[in-house]
Amino acid sequence: xxxxxxxxxxxxxxxxxxxxxxxxxxxxxxxxxxxxxxxxxxxxxxxxxxxxxxxxxxxxxxxxxxxxxxxxxxxxxxxxxxxxxxxxxxxxxxxxxxxxxxxxxxxxxxxxxxxxxxxxxxxxxxxxxxxxxxxxxxxxxxxxxxxxxxxxxxxxxxxxxxxxxxxxxxxxxxxxxxxxxxxxxxxxxxxxxxxxxxxxxxxxxxxxxxxxxxxxxxxxxxxxxxxxxxxxxxxxxxxxxxxxxxxxxxxxxxxxxxxxxxxxxxxxxxxxxxxxxxxxxxxxxxxxxxxxxxxxxxxxxxxxxxxxxxxxxxxxxxxxxxxxxxxxxxxxxxxxxxxxxxxxxxxxxxxxxxxxxxxxxxxxxxxxxxxxxxxxxxxxxxxxxxxxxxxxxxxxxxxxxxxxxxxxxxxxxxxxxxxxxxxxxxxxxxxxxxxxxxxxxxxxxxxxxxxxxxxxxxxxxxxxxxxxxxxxxxxxxxxxxxxxxxxxxx
Numbered sequence: 001x002x003x004x005x006x007x008x009x010x011x012x013x014x015x016x017x018x019x020x021x022x023x024x025x026x027x028x029x030x031x032x033x034x035x036x037x038x039x040x041x042x043x044x045x046x047x048x049x050x051x052x053x054x055x056x057x058x059x060x061x062x063x064x065x066x067x068x069x070x071x072x073x074x075x076x077x078x079x080x081x082x083x084x085x086x087x088x089x090x091x092x093x094x095x096x097x098x099x100x101x102x103x104x105x106x107x108x109x110x111x112x113x114x115x116x117x118x119x120x121x122x123x124x125x126x127x128x129x130x131x132x133x134x135x136x137x138x139x140x141x142x143x144x145x146x147x148x149x150x151x152x153x154x155x156x157x158x159x160x161x162x163x164x165x166x167x168x169x170x171x172x173x174x175x176x177x178x179x180x181x182x183x184x185x186x187x188x189x190x191x192x193x194x195x196x197x198x199x200x201x202x203x204x205x206x207x208x209x210x211x212x213x214x215x216x217x218x219x220x221x222x223x224x225x226x227x228x229x230x231x232x233x234x235x236x237x238x239x240x241x242x243x244x245x246x247x248x249x250x251x252x253x254x255x256x257x258x259x260x261x262x263x264x265x266x267x268x269x270x271x272x273x274x275x276x277x278x279x280x281x282x283x284x285x286x287x288x289x290x291x292x293x294x295x296x297x298x299x300x301x302x303x304x305x306x307x308x309x310x311x312x313x314x315x316x317x318x319x320x321x322x323x324x325x326x327x328x329x330x331x332x333x334x335x336x337x338x339x340x341x342x343x344x345x346x347x348x349x350x351x352x353x354x355x356x357x358x359x360x361x362x363x364x365x366x367x368x369x370x371x372x373x374x375x376x377x378x379x380x381x382x383x384x385x386x387x388x389x390x391x392x393x394x395x396x397x398x399x400x401x402x403x404x405x406x407x408x409x410x411x412x413x414x415x416x417x418x419x420x421x422x423x424x425x426x427x428x429x430x431x432x433x434x435x436x437x438x439x440x441x442x443x444x445x446x447x448x449x450x451x452x453x454x455x456x457x458x459x460x461x462x463x464x465x466x467x468x469x470x471x472x473x474x475x476x477x478x479x480x481x482x483x484x485x486x487x488x489x490x
């Protein structure tokens with residue numbers, strides 16, 4: 001008989017899985033805030049309740065699910081998972097993750113290949129299931145069809161109620177609305193008539209705003225000065241002529257799009273409520289609006305076809321707005337391409353001419369290029385230091401874990417681009433196209449007329465915020481040449 005005694009191996013508890021949640025609502029509609037917060041809280045509670053899970057955080061986006069572009073936290077979460085920082089992702093349902101079938105399957109495949117699991121709570125399925133792609137295909141197709149049916153049913157019910165004399169509008173300047181009953185507010189109606197009268201007599205929005213201010217008529221929100229957008233919407237609103245249009249907006253590829261004015265004629269309920277202006281005045285306003293519009297096309301025009309290359313490139317921290325591009329024509333003699341922005345009260349105009357912007361950026365990049373030999377080493381050192389700080393905070397700051405992880409992703413991505421960016425900088429030569437400048441610069445901040453902050457495109461956000469160079473350049477501002485200071489940041 002053998003004297004060997006078999007001692008069973010002690011089993012260690014399996015290592016906890018690092019788990020993140022993902023929540024999303026389709027639009028920026030404030031009415032969806034409760035759904036948005038509820039999604040996040042339910043997912044967090046389910047993760048914390050599992051003793052085998054280590055809670056990483058909840059990544060949240062208020063964007064369309066039609067594709068993953070622009071979903072900053074979603075993209076950061078996927079990057080972290082592929083880097084090995086997340087083992088499991090939990091989301092409410094397939095439609096919360098991505099409504100595009102191709103997107104969903106592509107991302108799931110990539111995550112599976114990197115041993116990352118995705119759990120869909122509503123459908124009760126995991127991407128570890130061998131038949132997951134077939135299941136996703138069937139469920140996603142069903143979900144898309146269900147969303148389409150709900151949308152069509154909602155629209156039909158809405159139209160049926162409206163045509164029966166029902167009402168969904170609860171407030172409109174110029175009216176007192178109580179349930180289905182509309183009555184004219186005489187004091188506000190006189191302002192509406194003044195706006196339409198001035199507009200149809202070829203007064204500009206600015207002229208109308210000044211007249212309302214001088215007359216002491218406050219805006220619908222009680223402000224001393226009316227907003228340009230408010231006036232613009234009013235002169236296109238058929239409700240002031242007593243009509244009600246159905247389907248003013250619709251969803252196209254996940255984007256809320258306003259219907260062309262001409263398309264609304266067929267779905268308009270005539271004489272739905274008392275009119276403040278006549279039909280003739282309204283038609284004249286619409287005709288004038290269409291003649292003034294830069295975009296007369298009957299249909300949805302993608303954002304990229306409606307914007308200039310200067311879109312969201314120069315920012316005013318004081319006005320909290322990006323500058324818009326316009327070609328100014330002083331006295332009609334010559335053209336000056338310019339970027340400008342007002343504050344929310346249509347005051348404090350800030351501007352920079354395109355010529356000055358180009359001169360500023362050429363001088364800044366030229367001076368930075370002279371330091372290209374030291375650039376790669378300095379930037380890599382900064383990123384390494386920032387990553388170490390990020391790791392230290394991650395170990396002690398659980399409240400801001402998602403923000404810190406997102407920063408970590410941005411820093412790692414920047415570190416990978418250092419050498420190629422340095423090579424571009426070393427070969428830099430004078431530029432005269434905004435698209436070429438954007439290869440080097442992410443955004444320009446206009447602090448005041450003689451002070452600019454230039455943030456390089458190497459980093460996608462302000463996670464580094466490190467000053468690389470500061471200098472001055474002499475530019476013609478107005479009728480005088482002045483020293484303009486600039487600061488270059490990572």
